[in-house]
Amino acid sequence: xxxxxxxxxxxxxxxxxxxxxxxxxxxxxxxxxxxxxxxxxxxxxxxxxxxxxxxxxxxxxxxxxxxxxxxxxxxxxxxxxxxxxxxxxxxxxxxxxxxxxxxxxxxxxxxxxxxxxxxxxxxxxxxxxxxxxxxxxxxxxxxxxxxxxxxxxxxxxxxxxxxxxxxxxxxxxxxxxxxxxxxxxxxxxxxxxxxxxxxxxxxxxxxxxxxxxxxxxxxxxxxxxxxxxxxxxxxxxxxxxxxxxxxxxxxxxxxxxxxxxxxxxxxxxxxxxxxxxxxxxxxxxxxxxxxxxxxxxxxxxxxxxxxxxxxxxxxxxxxxxxxxxxxxxxxxxxxxxxxxxxxxxxxxxxxxxxxxxxxxxxxxxxxxxxxxxxxxxxxxxxxxxxxxxxxxxxxxxxxxxxxxxxxxxxxxxxxxxxxxxxxxxxxxxxxxxxxxxxxxxxxxxxxxxxxxxxxxxxxxxxxxxxxxxxxxxxxxxxxxxxxxxxxxxxxxxxxxxxxxxxxxxxxxxxxxxxxxxxxxxxxxxxxxxxxxxxxxxxxxxxxxxxxx
Numbered sequence: 106x107x108x109x110x111x112x113x114x115x116x117x118x119x120x121x122x123x124x125x126x127x128x129x130x131x132x133x134x135x136x137x138x139x140x141x142x143x144x145x146x147x148x149x150x151x152x153x154x155x156x157x158x159x160x161x162x163x164x165x166x167x168x169x170x171x172x173x174x175x176x177x178x179x180x181x182x183x184x185x186x187x188x189x190x191x192x193x194x195x196x197x198x199x200x201x202x203x204x205x206x207x208x209x210x211x212x213x214x215x216x217x218x219x220x221x222x223x224x225x226x227x228x229x230x231x232x233x234x235x236x237x238x239x240x241x242x243x244x245x246x247x248x249x250x251x252x253x254x255x256x257x258x259x260x261x262x263x264x265x266x267x268x269x270x271x272x273x274x275x276x277x278x279x280x281x282x283x284x285x286x287x288x289x290x291x292x293x294x295x296x297x298x299x300x301x302x303x304x305x306x307x308x309x310x311x312x313x314x315x316x317x318x319x320x321x322x323x324x325x326x327x328x329x330x331x332x333x334x335x336x337x338x339x340x341x342x343x344x345x346x347x348x349x350x351x352x353x354x355x356x357x358x359x360x361x362x363x364x365x366x367x368x369x370x371x372x373x374x375x376x377x378x379x380x381x382x383x384x385x386x387x388x389x390x391x392x393x394x395x396x397x398x399x400x401x402x403x404x405x406x407x408x409x410x411x412x413x414x415x416x417x418x419x420x421x422x423x424x425x426x427x428x429x430x431x432x433x434x435x436x437x438x439x440x441x442x443x444x445x446x447x448x449x450x451x452x453x454x455x456x457x458x459x460x461x462x463x464x465x466x467x468x469x470x471x472x473x474x475x476x477x478x479x480x481x482x483x484x485x486x487x488x489x490x491x492x493x494x495x496x497x498x499x500x501x502x503x504x505x506x507x508x509x510x511x512x513x514x515x516x517x518x519x520x521x522x523x524x525x526x527x528x529x530x531x532x533x534x535x536x537x538x539x540x541x542x543x544x545x546x547x548x549x550x551x552x553x554x555x556x557x558x559x560x561x562x563x564x565x566x567x568x569x570x571x572x573x574x575x576x577x578x579x580x581x582x583x584x585x586x587x588x589x590x591x592x593x594x595x596x597x598x599x600x601x602x603x604x605x606x607x608x609x610x611x612x613x614x615x616x617x618x619x620x621x622x623x624x625x626x627x628x629x630x631x632x633x634x635x636x637x638x639x640x641x642x643x644x645x646x647x648x649x650x651x652x653x
């Protein structure tokens with residue numbers, strides 16, 4: 106079946122049409138444009154919304170920003186989240202810290218959503234892309250080799266033919282509805298209000314404040330304040346007062362901001378008077394809204410040439426700031442795969458792996474955030490350190506993916522397993538550089554990264570030969586580096602050799618002689634071997650790419 110276009114309606118074509126220019130849609134657009142893919146991003150809003158909204162940025166998302174070249178801008182526009190102070194029924198506060206291992210390069214930060222969108226939009230522009238605003242997506246039809254979408258803008262209707270369509274259009278996604286995908290779940294009965302304000306208290310800088318009052322064991326009053334960049338500026342969430350409350354209709358998807366009932370400063374002040382840890386006055390309110398929370402998960406994340414990402418695929422409580430971060434990682438997982446498909450280089454079932462890898466992640470996040478919303482952050486975890494790593498999204502892995510593999514015992518020894526996030530490690534030195542580098546700096550390119558280990562001259566020669574073969578075979582699709590043991594007496598005769606000067610790479614990766622680690626473009630370990638060969642590396646890469 107081929108697409109039929111009405112000649113009377115303005116028509117354009119593109120490789121990928123992205124509906125929605127929030128953080129998820131923009132991340133996907135940047136991932137595609139940096140790989141040379143033609144992208145059209147449309148959003149019904151005429152300008153970027155000036156609301157704080159999603160503010161928590163996880164360490165894993167900061168690593169994604171690092172790979173995209175925008176982490177400096179993100180750090181400059183954010184404030185570090187050091188922990189949280191918990192106040193309950195007048196009892197002394199409980200301080201909850203958010204420690205992470207030294208080898209994790211970034212910490213939890215808070216940044217207004219409009220700043221996240223600005224930074225990503227600037228990156229998109231730097232790659233030759235832009236957002237087409239004031240244009241509403243109204244529907245689509247799938248064909249054998251294209252998707253025809255209908256849009257409506259200031260000049261009327263138009264159509265777009267694209268190789269692929271991605272719905273990043275939020276909880277009420279028209280793309281998801283057009284697919285007929287079930288969005289199963291439920292809603293929380295409580296209704297909340299948000300406000301972006303300044304307060305004149307003297308609470309520790311960088312700490313969130315959570316204050317609660319209980320009656321009969323149930324929370325009947327709540328204050329959550331998340332620090333934002335600025336002098337004692339916070340995004341505050343509270344239970345909604347009776348005068349602003351409404352009742353959701355049966356079966357209604359009640360999730361997100363609700364217009365027309367913006368709380369006033371007096372509503373915020375009333376909650377602060379009851380629950381603030383010290384007498385304080387709110388001022389300089391930049392924005393406020395009423396909102397509801399649902400928890401739902403799309404039955405499928407894709408069908409043929411149409412994909413869902415972010416809130417279009419999963420919604421849940423904001424506990425732990427998991428929503429936007431999970432969506433950004435959806436886009437990071439999908440971006441490199443879509444690029445290979447557009448370029449004609451994707452293995453036959455590569456795009457099917459998006460649902461196979463990301464749907465279980467969405468299911469886990471929805472379940473965990475619902476549990477934490479009802480029982481508190483960390484509920485269900487016996488190890489606080491593991492709980493923090495999970496909230497940081499550093500434990501997301503794809504061990505059951507068809508795209509990951511290991512040779513021999515390499516999947517049972519120390520170090521990352523296939524499917525795990527590739528850990529960072531500092532202290533790698535190179536003859537041509539006066540300062541050491543990190544593993545994650547080696548990942549700042551659009552392709553796969555092959556790390557080969559050597560502990561003596563014989564191994565170095567063999568690994569350099571393997572690296573040369575991979576570079577000759579795959580070109581820029583695979584970047585190769587050889588890492589030699591810190592104690593090895595080896596003269597560096599190749600520019601691709603780095604030395605594990607302080608042993609941190611070995612500690613992070615559990616290296617063995619002749620070990621090989623092939624890291625995917627999304628920063629997850631795809632393949633690990635203790636006896637890699639060109640044939641074995643090709644066999645693994647054939648799971649993702651068509652090899653000529």
